[in-house]
Amino acid sequence: MATANKDQIQERLTEVLEGFGADREAITREADWESLDVDSLDLVELAQIVEEEYGVEMKEEHMKEMKTVGDAVDFVAERTES
Amino acid sequence: MKQRVAITGIGAVTPLGVGADTLIDRWTAGESGIEEGLGRCSDFDAKELLSIKEVRRADRFTQLSLVACNEALAQAGWGEEPPVDPGRVGCIMGTGIGGMGTIETQLDLLRERGAEAVSPLAVPLMMANAASGVVAMRHGLKGPSYGTVSACAAGAHALGTAFRMVQYGDVQACVAGGAEAGITSLAQAAFAGMGATSPSGESRPFDARRDGFILGEAAAGLVLETEEGAQERGAEVLGWVTGYGATADAHHLTAPEPSGEGASRAIELALADAEIGPEDIDWVNAHGTSTPLNDSSETEALKRSLGERAHELPVSSLKGSIGHTLGAAGAVEAASAVLGLGRGIAPPTVGWEERDEDCDLDYVPGEARTLEGNGRPLRAISNSFGFGGHNAVLVLEAS
16 A cells, blocks of 8 residues: 555546546646546546555545545545555 | 438548548549558547547447547538437447457456456447447437447448438437447457458458458448438438348358348348339449358349349449448448449449459449439449348438
8 A cells, every 4th residue: 555645646636537538727626526527437437546556445435425636635645644 | 201311411430541531532542441451440540539538438439430420410510419309319320349449458457457457437338339329428319329230230220220210200310320440359360260351361352362351440420311301401412311121141140141032132122112123223332241152142132133233233342442340331331332422433342353253243343433323313222241141231322
């Protein structure tokens, strides 16, 4: 399991979301999924990447609570702090 | 009451290039898009033509479909939304296999890294109905939408089904066609293993030396509308679909019935459906795969169904130029037939040089032939036959 700070996590998630087709400029902590055109299929893929790279399991019930990029970054950060 | 069915848009991505005009220009010039024994769409760059999301959310056969259908709909003058009630617009796309590339990639991941590595997008990418679903979603088409699956006749069945839906008023318009992106390691091995593809790497439909087909990839989409609807919109009519016939050989899993009985019945049904006889057609856009069995049995079927007229007609196969694009073939060939009729020409069967005693018709060697309509609109039949014994024939008419 990698330890990473929030900036690093945000940078990595930004890369992933950009790969999904979101506009890099629009990917801020406050940006919500809808504004980035990130849908449920993207979130399942995001969860797969997060689990593989950070060892953090992101389940459906977690994703329901996550509305913004910042929520996802915080979720991963909280679970990778040693 | 039956409606007359107009073609108002044609789009294609083929080994001859991106675009319907490129297809007919290069085929007419007798050029070939086959390289190193394969008919790849080498000029096609999905990332240039589609959004990042569209590329990520689509197997190659769906990417090809989107670009072909975008072209067809732009030509038909449709904007972001259909110009008619979206619930009255269908979308039918045929494919032989579907997302073969996705299946292979994901199977590799499964075996190398386990179940958790398989992409959540695997199913929506691989499913054979993805092309019709994605095209419908992209253009807001909310009428009947599904895929047709009948191997190398799938594109023709899609167009035939769409023709019927428009003809009988189930829908006012339908976007229909076919797509295939089956140049993958498994498909290549499988077709070679059954002896279907050419060991010499040459596509020579109806030639004495033919030894199998060249695997190709492509997509074509056509916009079919009622004559009334097209007129009301002031749309340019590029041609007409006037007849459709479909039968089964019920003979063998892969081999065509040698006498061409099933195929000839499909031709007869299509002509009867168009209310015309053999003397009323001017060109045969053949299935002509370059396999020993298809080309002789198709020749038999033409003679059986058209009688003496078979010997008077130019019979050309696009597969000499692009190879066999499987589920796309029927749609790409129907598109090429409408475009050829529009220009009054029958392009040549590229690769044909040596006469075979079992294939004794006029296969348009060398150069494109001018078609003479004798005062009436030019007409062609487009033949498609698939493994499983599926036969589908369309009658097309110049505008």
